Amino acid sequence: MADSFNKLYEVIKTLIAPDGCPWDSVQTPESMKRYLVEETFEALEAINDKDAEHAKEELGDVIMNAVEIAALYEKQGKFSVDDVLNGATEKLIHRHPHVFEKKEMTLDQLNVQWDKIKKSEGKKEKLSHEEKFAKMQRLLESIATEYGVEPHKRHYYIDDSDFVWLEQDNRIYGYNFSKKCFILTGETVDPMKWHEFKESELEEMIKQNEHLF
Secondary structure, eight states: OOHHHHHHHHHHHHHSTTTTTTTTGGGTTTTTTTHHHHHHHHHHHHHHHTTHHHHHHHHHHHHHHHHHHHHHHHHHHHHOOOHHHHHHHHHHHHTTTTHHHHHHHHHHHHHHHHHHHHHTTTTTOOOOOHHHHHHHHHHTTGGGGGGGGOOOOOOEOOOTTTTTEEEETTTEEEETTTTTTEEEESHHHHHOGGSSOOOHHHHHHHHHHGOOO
């Protein structure tokens, strides 16, 4: 496996060298973002289709793009490909002490340990599934112009109070399915604070902003 990776790395280094491929040699980590996204989605499609042969090809493309982006950072003198690999290895070992220190743990204990370790690494609080999905949508929209597509300036959030939130041009609109009401604010707010608006205020906002929905 080491030989396989080294061969891939050397081929990519040759391609991105000043006298290498005219296309690869002028790429940057930023210009390669869209290709990493495309190959990741193609790998996801192959996995969903349960097509192992296709998955093998697409996962190779994901790895190829990831290594090329790392090599481009190396070319810029930001960090080396070795730094990336060593960092990933150290992270895996650090987050799995139950394996490498031979400790038996239940799945519940593992989840608690995982959260503690991530916090000790300075990681932010774990996002909900809805927050993760909204974040993925925003990241996809950030590269929309590279496809000649006008990015949507709307982001949706769903909280545990039966509200759907829409962020558009730095304004927040909310619609509650059970109460059949809207709210509108002039600035970004914490969606979980919807209850701070009085019922009378909500009713007035419905009349004024119903056309938005």
